[in-house]
Amino acid sequence: MKITVNQWHIDHGIAADCQKCPVALALFEQTRVPWNVSFESFKKGGGTIAYFGRLTIELPAVVGRWIYDFDSPETADGLRKPEPFSFDFNWSPA
Secondary structure, eight states: OEEEEOHHHHHHOOTTOTTTSHHHHHHHHHHSSOOEEEEOOGGGTOOEEEEETTEEEEOOHHHHHHHHHHHSHHHHTTSSOOOOEEEEOOOOOO
16 A cells, blocks of 8 residues: 655644654555554664554655654754655555
8 A cells, every 4th residue: 555645744743743743644544544653763773663553564764764854853943844755555454
């Protein structure tokens, strides 16, 4: 399944909020499941996951890099503007 994070998600997303970041908003809009998105610093070799209850799905590296940029102080200060993007989400509803 292809997930698209669009400008609406970016404008309404909240940095460092696992339920209201742009990626979580896009996942909810396109799956109707209230996913949480957890991001571990790439500086520490961590990854990015989406989880709901006991279900955990690893997200592509591009998602973690995008969240890292979105959460950065440069973005909050308006010095960097995150762009919409898409990624593959390996999940299908039961």
